[in-house]
Amino acid sequence: MQRGIQVPTAHVRQPPFTDQLPAPVFFRTERMPAHATYPVLRHAWGEFVYSYSGVTEVKAGNAHFIAPPHLGLWIAPEVEHTGFNHHEAVHCSVYIRRDLCHGMPDVSCAVMVTPLVRSILEHLRDLPDGTSNEPGRARLLRVLVDQLSVCRATGSFVPHSVNPELNTILQLLRDDPADNRTIIELAAMVNLTERTLMRRCQTELGMSLTEWRQRLRFVAALPMLRDGRSVESVAFDLGYASSSAFIAMFRRLTGSSPKRFVA
Known part of the structure; x- marks a missing residue:
C-alpha cells in the first residue's frame, strides 16, 4: 500500500x-x-x-x-x-x-x-x-x-482502486479500519447494490471486500502490537467482537498467533 x-x-x-x-x-x-x-x-x-x-x-x-x-x-x-x-x-x-x-x-x-x-x-x-x-x-x-x-x-497486499465508488468505500475503511458497516450498508452509501459492489471488488481488487478488510486490519494491527499493546485491546480497537476472532484472522494470514508473530 x-x-x-x-x-x-x-x-x-x-x-x-x-x-x-x-x-x-x-x-x-x-x-x-x-x-x-x-x-x-x-x-x-x-x-x-x-x-x-x-x-x-x-x-x-x-x-x-x-x-x-x-x-x-x-x-x-x-x-x-x-x-x-x-x-x-x-x-x-x-x-x-x-x-x-x-x-x-x-x-x-x-x-x-x-x-x-x-x-x-x-x-x-x-x-x-x-x-x-x-x-x-x-x-x-x-x-x-x-x-x-x-x-x-494482487498489485498490493492491500490494493487500491481507481473506481470512484469503490475508492470512496475503501478510503472510508482506511480512515477507520474498525468500521463494521455491512457490505449492504457500504454499497448503499455510493448507490450500488450489494452484488455490484461485490463484483467490483473482485474485478478491481482481485479479492472480496471481506478479505480486503481483514488485510487492512492486519496492517493496522502491526504497529499496535509492536508497541506492546495487548491482543485483546488491539482486537477491540479494530472492530472485532472478541480477541479469538482477531487471532483467527491473524493465523489465517500469517500462520501464527499475534504474540508469536510479533515476538
Whole structure:
C-alpha cells in the first residue's frame, strides 16, 4: 500500500552483486536484524522477494508493499527500489535474468504464492551451503520461475482502486479500519447494490471486500502490537467482537498467533 514511510537505517545491508547475475536464476536467503535496510537499487534483472518470518517491506517506484510471511513481492527489472524491516525478519530473494521474466508481471506487485511455490522456497532454504552450482538446484530454480509466472498477482497486499465508488468505500475503511458497516450498508452509501459492489471488488481488487478488510486490519494491527499493546485491546480497537476472532484472522494470514508473530 502507498503511504509516507520512515525507512530504518540502523543496519544497512549490501546486495551480493549489483552489475551482473552469477547465474540465470540465483537464490539466496537473508536474515535481517531489526531496523535494517538495503540501499536504493535499480538492476536489469527481476527480483522475487518472499518472507519466511517477520514482515518485509519494499518501496518500489511510488508504491509501498508490505509482505507478511507467505506473501511474495515481485520487483520488475529496472524499477528503483529499496527493502527494509522494522523488526527481525528472514526472507529470500530470487533474482531472475531479464529474458526469463517474460511470464512475470510488467510492474512490481504482490504475489499470492501457491503451496507448490512455498514448498520449493522452503526446500531451497534448507539446502546446505555449497550447492548453488549443482545442476539439480539449477533445474529446480527454473521450475520455480515457471511456477511463479502462474501465481496470482494482487498489485498490493492491500490494493487500491481507481473506481470512484469503490475508492470512496475503501478510503472510508482506511480512515477507520474498525468500521463494521455491512457490505449492504457500504454499497448503499455510493448507490450500488450489494452484488455490484461485490463484483467490483473482485474485478478491481482481485479479492472480496471481506478479505480486503481483514488485510487492512492486519496492517493496522502491526504497529499496535509492536508497541506492546495487548491482543485483546488491539482486537477491540479494530472492530472485532472478541480477541479469538482477531487471532483467527491473524493465523489465517500469517500462520501464527499475534504474540508469536510479533515476538
